Amino acid sequence: MRRAHTVEQVRAAEGELLARLPEGALMQRAAAGLAHAVIDLLDGAYGRRVVLLIGPGDNGGDALWAGAMLARRGAAVEAWLVADRAHEAGLTALRAAGGRVAEPHPDHGADLALDGIVGIGGRPGLRDGAVAALRHLDGVPVVAVDIPSGVDVDTGELDGPHVEAALTVTFGTHKVAHLVDPASAACGVVHLVDLGLALPEPAVEALQPADVRGLLPRPASDAHKYTRGVVGVRAGSAHYPGAARLAVAGASCGLAGMVRFVGDAADGVRADHPEVVGEGRVQAWVVGPGGGDAAGEALAAALADGVALVVDADALAHVDAPFGVPAVLTPHAGELAAMTGADRADVEARPLHHARAAADHYGAVVLLKGRHTLVADPAGPVRATTTGVPWLATAGAGDVLAGVIGALLASGLSPYDAASAGSWLHGAAATLASGGGPLTAGDVARALPETVRRVLDPGMEESPA
Numbered sequence: 443m444r445r446a447h448t449v450e451q452v453r454a455a456e457g458e459l460l461a462r463l464p465e466g467a468l469m470q471r472a473a474a475g476l477a478h479a480v481i482d483l484l485d486g487a488y489g490r491r492v493v494l495l496i497g498p499g500d501n502g503g504d505a506l507w508a509g510a511m512l513a514r515r516g517a518a519v520e521a522w523l524v525a526d527r528a529h530e531a532g533l534t535a536l537r538a539a540g541g542r543v544a545e546p547h548p549d550h551g552a553d554l555a556l557d558g559i560v561g562i563g564g565r566p567g568l569r570d571g572a573v574a575a576l577r578h579l580d581g582v583p584v585v586a587v588d589i590p591s592g593v594d595v596d597t598g599e600l601d602g603p604h605v606e607a608a609l610t611v612t613f614g615t616h617k618v619a620h621l622v623d624p625a626s627a628a629c630g631v632v633h634l635v636d637l638g639l640a641l642p643e644p645a646v647e648a649l650q651p652a653d654v655r656g657l658l659p660r661p662a663s664d665a666h667k668y669t670r671g672v673v674g675v676r677a678g679s680a681h682y683p684g685a686a687r688l689a690v691a692g693a694s695c696g697l698a699g700m701v702r703f704v705g706d707a708a709d710g711v712r713a714d715h716p717e718v719v720g721e722g723r724v725q726a727w728v729v730g731p732g733g734g735d736a737a738g739e740a741l742a743a744a745l746a747d748g749v750a751l752v753v754d755a756d757a758l759a760h761v762d763a764p765f766g767v768p769a770v771l772t773p774h775a776g777e778l779a780a781m782t783g784a785d786r787a788d789v790e791a792r793p794l795h796h797a798r799a800a801a802d803h804y805g806a807v808v809l810l811k812g813r814h815t816l817v818a819d820p821a822g823p824v825r826a827t828t829t830g831v832p833w834l835a836t837a838g839a840g841d842v843l844a845g846v847i848g849a850l851l852a853s854g855l856s857p858y859d860a861a862s863a864g865s866w867l868h869g870a871a872a873t874l875a876s877g878g879g880p881l882t883a884g885d886v887a888r889a890l891p892e893t894v895r896r897v898l899d900p901g902m903e904e905s906p907a
């Protein structure tokens with residue numbers, strides 16, 4: 443599991459460790475990890491040119507100590523001080539290693555810049571001096587120290603200018619902004635340097651392949667189709683028959699024992715999936731994709747069964763609070779805005795806030811779709827999905843997702859696990875189907891069984907951020 447903690451949690455854990463270790467030891471650990479990550483990225487230090495952007499606090503201290511290590515290995519290191527003070531011991535170490543302090547200027551020839559402007563002590567936005575210095579670094583890859591300066595660390599929100607990093611090297615644990623958009627999109631690849639912190643339950647977490655492997659249902663040796671769970675799909679309409687076919691394609695990923703379908707598009711569904719059967723008992727319903735005007739009736743019929751639900755698309759407009767049934771609600775930003783009366787742009791700017799608020803309001807799991815989809819449960823950490831590719835932003839992809847989550851619900855997973863594992867699989871299937879190029883929603887559904895096969899193979903490594 444990739445775990446992300448709040449600044450307060452990190453400060454408390456660091457405080458305990460600081461009390462036990464010699465002064466400066468934690469910063470040395472952080473700086474050494476940072477310097478190694480930079481050397482990896484530059485494929486060496488000797489002869490490379492590195493600019494350090496140095497703010498007033500310990501974040502600048504990390505950058506200065508790492509700069510000293512790079513200078514000792516033959517890099518030409520220049521520190522630009524963008525605040526009215528800088529970490530004294532770090533400055534002394536940089537100078538002793540042959541690095542120098544300079545005013546920001548355009549003729550630096552830098553191969554890389556280290557952003558040590560602010561870390562977890564920073565407020566959102568950047569001061570003018572930092573913005574002016576960054577202008578000289580246009581086109582130079584930036585490695586953010588702990589966090590891209592300027593983002594809101596605990597919410598992932600943006601308010602004013604911020605650094606856009608190619609790589610973020612963070613310390614001790616991930617921070618919320620590394621996983622939650624829009625800030626996480628400014629982090630680039632995130633690399634964690636272990637500091638040995640003892641940490642409580644995280645605020646946000648992201649499933650990794652081993653976590654998904656642990657959650658996925660596997661048929662018992664004496665399984666039959668009913669013990670594996672039956673998922674029902676109530677979707678599609680005369681106007682949107684395709685949505686029904688895509689939701690059924692997602693539900694047919696193989697993780698449930700049987701798929702039922704109720705709706706106008708039954709002929710098309712059976713042409714695609716001859717094994718799909720009609721109305722009957724299910725362990726979970728998927729309601730809403732392409733449902734049009736009939737979505738309210740479909741939701742009422744599904745609710746009457748008293749089983750777990752995935753409520754998507756047109757059915758979301760008919761959801762009452764509190765919802766009262768184990769459920770996953772799967773809105774995108776526009777749908778969540780329509781449900782709660784919020785502004786769509788505000789949902790996109792503050793997805794963590796809105797996903798949490800909606801989960802509390804409805805008393806249900808809310809899956810807010812986006813680049814990093816969020817799964818909020820009224821209790822427990824929010825889960826962020828870090829699998830997927832931008833090609834997944836394609837019509838019908840959400841219908842497939844609803845089907846996959848329904849299959850996992852039917853197999854016995856909780857709404858929280860079904861939503862987060864389903865979203866992870868959906869993103870991973872998109873990456874597999876894309877292979878770097880475009881895809882259709884149907885391609886994502888067809889890639890699901892192979893994605894499941896690969897994740898069940900314990901050789902699969904942790905995915906990059």
Ligand SMILES: NC(=O)C1=CN([C@@H]2O[C@H](COP(=O)(O)OP(=O)(O)OC[C@H]3O[C@@H](n4cnc5c(N)ncnc54)[C@H](O)[C@@H]3O)[C@@H](O)[C@H]2O)[C@@H](O)CC1
Pocket residue numbers: 456460468469470472497498499500501502504525559560561562563564565566567568569587588592613
């Ligand atoms: N506490 C520890 O034990 C460790 C801390 N480490 C580093 O220390 C960092 C935290 O250091 P600090 O607590 O000194 O805080 P920062 O280095 O994040 O700096 C915060 C200071 O910057 C100023 N400031 C706030 N917002 C600003 C803005 N938008 N623009 C310009 N200036 C702003 C304020 O005066 C504030 O005191 C971490 O992010 C990490 O890089 C690491 O060395 C690991 C160990």
Ligand SMILES: Nc1ncnc2c1ncn2[C@@H]1O[C@H](COP(=O)(O)OP(=O)(O)O)[C@@H](O)[C@H]1O
Pocket residue numbers: 774811812813814815830831832833834835836837838839840841842843868
């Ligand atoms: N930039 C992006 N990168 C990766 N995935 C994305 C991005 N934008 C959207 N997605 C994903 O694409 C899917 C789109 O679903 P949705 O908006 O419901 O489309 P539709 O209603 O057409 O099915 C969601 O799973 C969402 O998380």
Ligand SMILES: [K+]
Pocket residue numbers: 501557558559560561586587588589590591
């Ligand atoms: K920083």
